[in-house]
Amino acid sequence: MSRIVYINGEYVPEEEARVSVFDRGFLFADGVYEVTSVLDGKLIDFAGHAARLERSLGEIEMASPVSGEELAEVFRELVRRNALTEGMVYLQITRGADRDRDFDCPVPELVPPTVLAFTQTKNVVGNPAAKTGISVITIDDLRWARRDIKTVQLLYPVLGKKMAKDQGKDDAWMVEDGVVTEGTSNNACIVREGRIITRDLSEKILHGITRKAVLAFAREAQMKVEERPFTVDEAKEADEAFITSASTFVMPVIEIDGARIGDGKPGPVATRLREIYVEESRKSAI
Ligand code: PDD
Secondary structure, three states: OOOEEEEOOEEEEHHHOOOOOOEHHHHHOOEEEEEEEEEOOEEOOHHHHHHHHHHHHHHOOOOOOOOHHHHHHHHHHHHHHOOOOOEEEEEEEEOOEOOOOOOOOOOOOOOOOEEEEEEEEOOOOOOOHHHHOEEEEEEEOOOOOOOOOOEOOOHHHHHHHHHHHHOOOOEEEEEEOOEEEEEOOEEEEEEEOOEEEEOOOOOOOOOOHHHHHHHHHHHHOOOEEEEOOOEHHHHHOOOEEEEEEOOOEEEEEEEEOOEEOOOOOOOHHHHHHHHHHHHHHHHHOO
């Protein structure tokens, strides 16, 4: 069965979905995106993703072409039509396709945005990597300065993941001014003496929806949370490390630049937070 994707108001088999060669997402990375996870055929933290999408669009001075309710409807319909039980819904909105390649932003009344969404199957809860943990390298953060906007401009994260894979590792954490910003496609956290430490929110990192939920669950469970920058050395000496994202939830990190973290196995805090996140997310999924 061919996957059904959503493109500009229509549900079509993936082979039939068409985007213009002049689409500004393709030519200029002039667009934003969201990844929402799906468990038991339901959307996880949809409201958070819809709110961040709205914010990203505002920051690139685009009016939102879909309301939150319409978006929820599209996501649910895609999940239904593709019989998706576990995985993600990917959404991308670009500034549309003008008649030529032209840096100047087109008038929205003449050039409508491109709205694209599709599902991806993934074993997120049962991901075997959660049992073993992952290894990361550190790389300079060479991205642009507005990482709080979820743009489709992802060349550096792509190269960062390639650098990690080329060294036989799983992912990369990015470092700027001596401190960790975040992972290539996730937020980075460490645990020291029972305290969860993760970079504070600013334009330097993406405001992860999973990060927010996990920190709230941690506080509810009386765990101490410190939102502040941390160095690579501090991370290497941490008791535990983990990443958070919609496609990995809470994923233990057991090695940073070849240094073993804790005893080299997923630690109790990351393991517990993963359990709580899955349990609570299932309850509030829509
Ligand atoms: N990435 N930081 C970056 C740079 C990201 O790209 C992501 C998400 C996150 C975590 O955000 P959230 O918890 O809202 O997923 C942090 C998605 C999953 C992706 O690009 O596939």
